[in-house]
Amino acid sequence: MINLGPYSGKNCPNVRFHPTVIDRILEGTALLIVLVTWISIYWLYTQREGALLPAVWVMGGCSIFCFLLMGGLAYLPVRFINFPIRVTERNAAVQYLFAIRLTRVMNIILLLVLLGSVWGLYYAFGKLLLLVSFVLLGVAFIGYYILAFKYK
Incomplete structure (x- = not known):
């Protein structure tokens, strides 16, 4: 369930x-960050001669x-999403698109937070x-809510 507001x-x-292509690029970027995280863990493992904190493995x-x-x-049907505005037949597709894109972002x-935690x-x-x-997390939420209310 994705809970972005009170309206089911x-x-x-x-x-x-x-x-679309944009969605595939977002998914590919997420996969790339996971790979960079694990490559970083392996690199740290070799540099520290196997002496890594357990938190590194947990974050991986x-x-x-x-x-x-x-x-x-990101592939949930619309009935599993709560929206910040009332969804009608007229705006359902746009609101669903915004919610799914927010999920991918x-x-x-x-994943960047987890990568930063490993490096940090x-x-x-x-x-x-x-x-x-x-x-970026704050900007993503603010941007989503601005777009959701603009296209209600």
Whole structure:
């Protein structure tokens, strides 16, 4: 269930959305971040001669889990999404598109947070990536709500 607001999508028409090139690029970017996370873990493992903190392995596992979970949520039917505005037949497709795109963007941002956490345990630039990720998180939510209310 994706909960973005108080209005349920249960009474909406069954909207089907076929992923476009932009959606595939977002999914590919998320996969690339997971691969970079695991390559970073392997590189840290070789540089530290096998002495990694257990949190690094946990974050690597969480990156795979989050990639699969958030990637799966992007294919949920409209009835499993709560929207910030009342959804009608006229605006159901646009609101569904915005919610699905937000889910894909959130997948990327969450994976960047996990990558920044892995790097942040050993390098200062990891903390900078965390900060940038949290700023992007706020921008994504603000942008979604602005678009959702604009196209209601």
